[in-house]
Amino acid sequence: MFWTVVSEQLDAGISAGGRGRLLAVLRDRFPAHHLFGGPARLPPGPRLPARPIREMIDPFDLEVHPAIDAGAAAEGLPPLPRYVLREHDHELRVIVARAAEGASGIAVLVGGSSTGKTRACWEAIQSLPDEWRLWHPINPGRVEAALDELPRIGPRTVIWLNETQHYLLTTPPEVGERVAAGLRELLRDPDRQPVLILGTLWPDYWETITIRPGAGQPDLHTQARDLVTDADIPLPDAFSGQAFSALRGAASGDPRLADAATHAVDGQITQYLAGAPELLARYRNALPAARALIEAAMDARRFGHGHALPHQLLEAAAPGYLTDQEWDSLDDDWFARALTYTAASCRGACGPLTAIRPRPGQPAPQKPYYRLADYLEQHGRVVRRTQWAPAALWDALVAHAAPDDTLQIAVSADQRRLDRCAFPLFTRAAEAGDKSAALRLVQMLARRRDLDGLQARADAGDGYARAQLTHLLARNGDEDAERNLRDRADARDRHAAFELINLLGGRGDLDELRTRADAGSDFATIELFNRLLERGEQEEAERFLRERVASGSKIAARALVEHLVGRGADQEAERILRADPNADEFSTLRLYSLLAERGDQEAEQLLRTQADDGDPGAHFLLINLLARRGEAEELLTRARQGDQGAAATVAYRLVENGHDEEAEPFLRDLADANIGLGPTMLADLLARRGDLDGLQERVALGNAYAAGPLADLLEQRGDHDEAARLRRFGFNADGSIATSDMD
Template identity: 45%
Template sequence: MSRDKGGGPTRRPRRLERARVKWPRPLRELKDLLYEAYLAADAPSLDDMTADIEADDNLSGAPSRDTISRIISSPNPPPSQADAISVAMVLARRAAWNEGDLAARVRKLWTEAGMCTPAGRPISEFDDLLVLDHLEVHPALDVGTAIDRLGALPAYVTREFDARLGSVVSAAAGGQSGIAVLVGGSSTGKTRACWEAVKQLPDGWRLWHPIEPDRPSAMIGQLDLVAPQTVVWLNEAQHYLLDQEHNAQVASSLRELLNDTERGPVLVLGTIWPEQWDALTYLPAPATGPDPYSHARQLVTNKSITVPEVFTADELKTAEATATNDPRLAEALRHSEQGQVTQYLAGVPALIERYRTARPAAKALIEAAMDVRRLGHGTALPLALLEAAAEGYLTDTQWDLLNDDWLEQALAHIARPVRGTRGPLTRIRPRRGQAAPAQPHYRLADYLEQYGRRSIGTVPPAPDARDAAVVPVPAHTWDALIDHGTPAARASLAGAAHARGLLRIAMRLYRGAAEAGDTRALRPAAELLRVADRLEEAIAWYQRGAESGDLLALGWAVLLLTRHGMTDEAFTCHQLASEASNSAPLGMDTLLEKMEQIEAADAWVQRKVVDGARVTTEWAPLMLRDNYAWLLQKPARVAEALERLRVHAEAGNTGAMTLAADLLHAAGRVEEGRRLRRYGWEPKGWVAERWEVPLPGG
């Protein structure tokens, strides 16, 4: 305490408080510099500093007493650069510092502070598309117009681990800085869970994803721009914490940020795969050399939250309730394997991308598998079938340029998992106790099977459709199915060929199925021949079916034989079938009566189909012959009509071939129409020549 001139004591003015600036760094440095000059000047009073400024006409600023106080002790930026420099100049004189040097430093820091923008952007600005693009949440499958109606992100299903994550986020909202790293396999929902959690933070919070020019450099170079109430988004944290060159600096900087109470609260959220987490947290033995990740390990110790690969039973129930309002989630629940719902949601778009961007050989294998499954082959696709069929999906140039090991290379590429789900084609591995097949078998990813049906198997909407979305199945595929299709699949494949008017191929497949022991193929083969007016052959196939115990085949055999005056043969057929099995208990007269009823019922059904076709478009390509009649008025339009019908047939539209045969007959091309009805089309589009298929075993 000092005394005034009258001898009384004088009270020294109270020293200004130091400004506590959290962000940005230039402002913090500016405030620290001014306060350092203030202390070096022996903490002059506000009145003294005001008087010094007023006495110097060369100073550009004229801050008031209160403004000087705010410039030195307030955490806010000085509103005027001139005022800040004026304060710095009078403090430099009192502290005996270089005035010009201090003024230049203040000018520079004031400018930098004014140019600083906090890292990241307000969380409130993120929409679904920005979340997908900037935060690297995996896009989900689209089901029709789901994205247009519901948004780019599917409905979120809260899971057990979300509670732990939510507690870390809530603590940050309450002012406590924290870090959490979600550990889980590909596409288990880690990144989406982080987003759903940070959405709950109050207004004013920002989110920063350091990624440009590269992740470690962005983190190191811009961490000073992180303001309080910021989420530091470390998706795929291995890029930051396992980087050989920068991991120590990144981890140390993050620890410093989290421990600096003046810069908080901040929240660091990361995601990482289990194998990368193991590498990060593995503690090497002392004798093995330096510990490369010691700083990073210290940062994340006890900060992990495990994200399970599969949904629990309770989580599946929650998902089912949520899926009532989101068809994407509903599809994932229907088709995902063993509770891997998020993998299906995220894996499907990547699966489509893998298919679309595959090299020619790999894409040919996928498309062959799509067609084979679309035609009715079973799930297990033999390697020989895929190899033989793939040729039909390659141009001559592509085929000639293949390497000798093209098959192995292509399979290796498309068999790799996609975001935690199966790749486009995955080898089926027999489990213990199951017999191993003679050759490898592959499974087409479920969604690609659906995608193939929707994208290349669409029936044209009407007979006059100009742009039919139907891609023909190459002839190589049909040949491969005949040679390498599994016996169990041949009957259904034959039905697909029959529906497309490929009668020769259908009969070969029916015969192969019967020879493999599937006697159910005998009757549809006989019916093909009967409709084609090849009655003698049809009767022989019906008789073979009757001998196997098929009562309906027996009925048709007896009916056709009787109508052709071959009553002795009809009786013999009935007798032999009765002796061969217990499936022919009806007498001849009763059996004929039943068959007449069945034939009449079939005719009634056909009439109903025709009538229904006049009010719906589903059967229009088959039955509405009048819609094609105008094409016959000009001979040049017959080819157009036939091509449209062939496209309908390729889509599996039963009856299109018969209608084409009728049109040929009406156009005067009688023999060609007769040949088409009897022998069908070939896969390449022309009418087949005469062919025969002997009975099984013949």
Template identity: 40%
Template sequence: MNTGEHTTSGERVHDEQSAEGPALTELRRRLDARRARARLNQTQLAKQAGLGRTTVSQALSPRGDAPSVDTVAALAGALKLPVGELLELQRAAAEESGTTTGQEMGPGRPISRWEPHELEVHPAGPGDAASGPAMPAVRALPGYVPREHDRVLDNAVQDAAAGRSRILVLVGTSSTGKTRACWEAVQPLAAKGWRLWHPFDPTRAEAALEHLHNVGPRTVVWLNEAQHYLGDRAAGERIAAAVHRLLVDEERGPVLVLGTLWPEYVAKYTAPPTPGEQDPYSRVRELLAGRTLAVPDAFDAAALATATARAEGGDQLLADALSRARDGGRVAQDLAGAPELLNRYEQASPAARALLEVAMDARRLGVGLHLPQVFLTDAASDYLTDIDYDQLTDDWAERAYAELAKLVHGKQAPLRRTTPRPPRRPSAPTAGADTAAPSSAGPVFRLADYVEQHGRTTRKHLCPPASFWHAAHAHLTHPEEINNLTRAAEDRHRLQWAHHLCSRAANHGDAGALVSLAAMQERAGDRKGVEALYRQAADQGSTAALHRLAEMREEAGDREAAETLARQAADYGSTAALWRLAAMREKTGDHREAAEALYRQAADHGDTHALWRLAEMQEEAGDREAAETLARQAADHGDTAALWRLAAMREKTGDHREAAEALYRQAADHG
């Protein structure tokens, strides 16, 4: 009988193991085997992993459900087992049982499954000679040298690990080690089972906008080169809002958002808005406030000492970089190939150097990342001296592109041919130049980041020659790129080219170009067809065109049409149209009531300047109570100077000192 009972029990255990599936069986076997080798009972293991005794018992028992991602990560950390491998078993076990776990929820994959170069960490050494299409190159990374910014970054990671969502954007010039710093910082989270999501397909902005709302807890959101997300003209503000919502949503936390930016982009996004003009980065500015971290261009003395010690310990990549960059401390740039890139530019053949300078000028003046070969080639002629131009051979362009395609240290080329990702959906009409399709058919090229930045610095005061503008007019078709070049031509007093470029953008249906073209014709005194251009732009949703049409109708004496157009502009967000129309009525002297009505319409649309003007008008009419009420409304809407100005008006009368003092106090209370 005893033998029979033993056989029945063994069969029951075997059945339970078979039912749970091979992945779950293997997961439990590895956990329990390591527990036994560590001579820990389940209570001791639970304490060491920070878990409950019951949780550990169920995780190891064949009668329990598959353990969760958090449980597996905690047990793996306590037992010093490879977290990534155990999470793969956990995922397979979940698939076997048909259950959904937190690991499947949300975009991304475990940090341990990412390779740093997939996340755009600059490669710094040669790949495996045996690599090929079926076997990607194994790229070495030099030893990491912590610097002062790493301490702040580590604090953010610790906060996230402790359950508090954080965002930090590293700011520095090209190839200073921003992305590598982020990669090193998240490694402690890998041991805790965190995942990482790098949105990039079909474009960075589209991926972020589509999936940010799906991001789950314990996720690193990787926004490297954050200008492609936050600076996107169509989606940047919505992405910033979605990131902010993710950070404050306790049910989806903790999360860690890491990004990188060049200083010029930070300056652009955080600059205070100009009064009366659009504020394209209001949400981005709010998101970045207090959340940026500067990464210096050069290693300081302490970092150089650490790098030297590691080089002496056998790190050949660091040793090579220090042999070239020790004096200036620009070790990170050297590792990424920056000095060699500059050498290639400075030592290039005349034709290759001309192509690089065309690309530098194009990028700094607003052409997108993908530069058409036909544009570069056509623009290069005037960058050459007469002697160099006369010595060009028939195959000069082919030879120059081949020269620039040769890789430098760091697996980079000064100017490389690239293939933009194919569109997977219709692109938005207002998509940014950097995310749009190439400007023309044919091969496109991309300028190396460090060479681009070098050009922005060294060529910022130079005006491109005529061949540049001619090639842009002949070959570029993207309206935003052409508009950028139109403004650049105007700024450099190339007015004929500005007119031709603007006409080209207008012919492609760009509303902004139509407005600019109409304004150019007005300034030149040629009013023929101007109103038709403004109407065409207005039909495409341009508030600036509606605003100008309202002014033109007012000047022509058609006040009813002027007011209708101004109100349309206000409905689309341009309260300045109502303000200007009211000011024009007020100047006539006998239309005070009409002007006041228009100011009130502007105020109803949120224009604080209109509220202040109404307050002035009431004060001038002797209705001080109404004036004070309107000034206080303006202050409540952000115009804190309104109460101050009203107080000054009272003070000037001489007999209203107490009233003025009371208003000054109210202004102080408003900050």
């Protein structure tokens, strides 16, 4: 009550920021029991997760990279080199200053490894008033800490999200979305203002969060994208111009800066200070055992393992990176000596692979965990991008991967058709309750026609597995299975309904499809329409859809509109859209696109506005409009700016017109992001020009669509045995063609 009264008395003439700072000072200097002449009677509240900012005196606690030494310790200099301001620092400090004045804000520094992101944040918060606190959620895990403690974060708090991808790009993605939603709510909660969110991201993580998915692709990062959009502050990879001149001036008092100014390549000062050249030299010049250890860590990270790599995983995987001769030459303590080599500091910075030291209060594991240096991780993602990983690594990942990383590693294995690895990993994640893993597991079992595996999943209560199982059995003529499928479809089991419609369509049972469509099944409506078109019965197909539209079917109206547009009957499509009294948002946007195609500028502007505001339906229709009008220049501009829908359209048109060379860069981007037909079209392009190496590279990257064209090419070159084995079994973990058992 006292503080409420004081707050009300101060409202008259002090700004929000000033009032907040004054109240904080009063609280600190005059605790409640002093003001009321005795001990406070209220029980103490829960301990705040944030710590006073002035207690955060060690930058390394906040994950600032150590720097090379270069003789600085002998001269008694501080652990970090003198700081040289650059353009991004000024932008960041404006946001920090606004927070100090009472306005909540967020800044996400985006740059490559060791470009100075975390150090810039550390330097910027030094200007905050003493009453501010800092929250660095890491224990027991970053995401767990964020979800648990976020509701208790109060005003004047810095939320320190170094390596923000660990909080927002989670497996499953729903967890990261919960964190992002909580942070968005924190920013707009008037009772907890001001707060300051500081994050750091590599550019590829920024792209993953912020690029909108193409039409038909799931949007996994809506909350995260809304959180960070327009909050990015890009960092350059190098010092140049005035920044480099300022660096030379500061170097006179710091041997580390002097060393970097003299020896750093292309102005990459921060990378040099973090020991990047020495890290690369240590990796390139390593003896076979140490090199194998580093490459095993690189591959484990690129296939989805978290940064904490178990001792057992590395010990089991590293031998797979050694030749028989190298392995035979090792002595019994080879692994320990390799770890000693990789752990040695690089001119004062951390070595290539270092043990993670448990913090006070954390239980010490029986065997240590290790972390790969960020710069080497990024380097490995580039230089080992198309390298085969040995079977020993995949076996080690199956046996020793951390539970939180299981699903992502399973996806990587499944993309490479490594069923013997993907199966146990998906199973483990599914049994732990991960719905995404359960779905992928059932898809794998169905692909292999594994009835026993599907039955086991169905017996465990998996409805999707039951639907897949009964569908497979029904296709094989099992009457009981078909009866079961019908019963569950009639009981409104969507999985069963979908599989039943597929079954009916496959056998050409149009009568039952019509019956189920008339009963309201959207699945049956679309299936029957497509089957009628396949049989050349266009008039009957259109008559059927019009009947369903008259009965109020939204899916029939949408299908009819697209069919009419496809055969040039745009005006009739417009009439259908205008006549719908309950048109949804997409139908309205579709009408705008048709009007825009006829030259209606107002309709086109409405469509563009919706698309620019992030509406995926409007974006899809705008790209389609540009393609139909032949607006090649705008499509190219959008594609080059990262618009994946535009890139897909450009690529498809170029391929249709025989311009494979121009289409290839767009197709590669689409294939890398696994968007639309990008993976398939790139594989076809490589096959057309007989690029055996290119197809093998795509398979190594997990593009299963490249396996068929590769087999065709092998066959054309006379390698019939290898082609046959590839068609039957796929690729093994070491790049050889072999069976993919699920044991």
